[in-house]
Amino acid sequence: KAGVTQTPRYLIKTRGQQVTLSCSPISGHRSVSWYQQTPGQGLQFLFEYFSETQRNKGNFPGRFSGRQFSNSRSEMNVSTLELGDSALYLCASSLVGAALEQYFGPGTRLTVT
Amino acid sequence: GQQLNQSPQSMFIQEGEDVSMNCTSSSIFNTWLWYKQEPGEGPVLLIALYKAGELTSNGRLTAQFGITRKDSFLNISASIPSDVGIYFCAGIIQGAQKLVFGQGTRLTINP
Secondary structure (H helix, E strand, O other): OOOOEEEOOEEEEOOOOOEEEEEEOOOOOOEEEEEEEEOOOEEEEEEEEEOOEEEEEOOOOOOEEEEEOOOOOEEEEEOOOOHHHOEEEEEEEEOOOOOOOOEEOOOEEEEEO | OOOOEEEOOEEEEEOOOOEEEEEEOOOOEEEEEEEEEOOOOOOEEEEEEOOOOOEEEEOOEEEEEOOOOOEEEEEEOOOOHHHOEEEEEEEEEOOOOOEEEOOOEEEEEEO
16 A cells, blocks of 8 residues: 655745645545654644544644645645745644554655745 | 653664663653654654553564553664664644654664
């Protein structure tokens, strides 16, 4: 069974731009969670989607948003990029919810210049 | 804020040595997960624990869900070079529906 895939793997953007990241969960998994990983803050939870609905949200500004499609694929969008948004963005999928085992994708390395 | 305290932050050991790391919290957890992350990759799930006192092994790895439900440990026996990486504990606090992560333990092995 294929694992979680994320595209693109690497991205360079400039301040003020916006970016969209994509995540395809493991087949059959309905929950997708997004995390931001930085050396200083570690892994921080962004939000979780289940059946196309945002079910949980972390403490990030409204510039960070996401959505989930009927096939469980998810996208994350960051608007008005700031230098501090440079990070590894990880997507994780699980069968029915973030309260169970989550399987991570390889991440998208975003660099904001 | 950070709700999981993972220690040690880093370890430098000789190949063949055993390794032990742990996570503690003031909160009660329903689930403990242990992940390993290598450079440029996402975390890989190693072990999942769901019951207080549960002891689970995965090859040379052994993890336990603390009796108080506020801690967990991971042991690696007879370390080998491919064990190098960052190990994260993660847990689901009772009543919550999201994972919280420890800060990670960076393991370095001298051959």
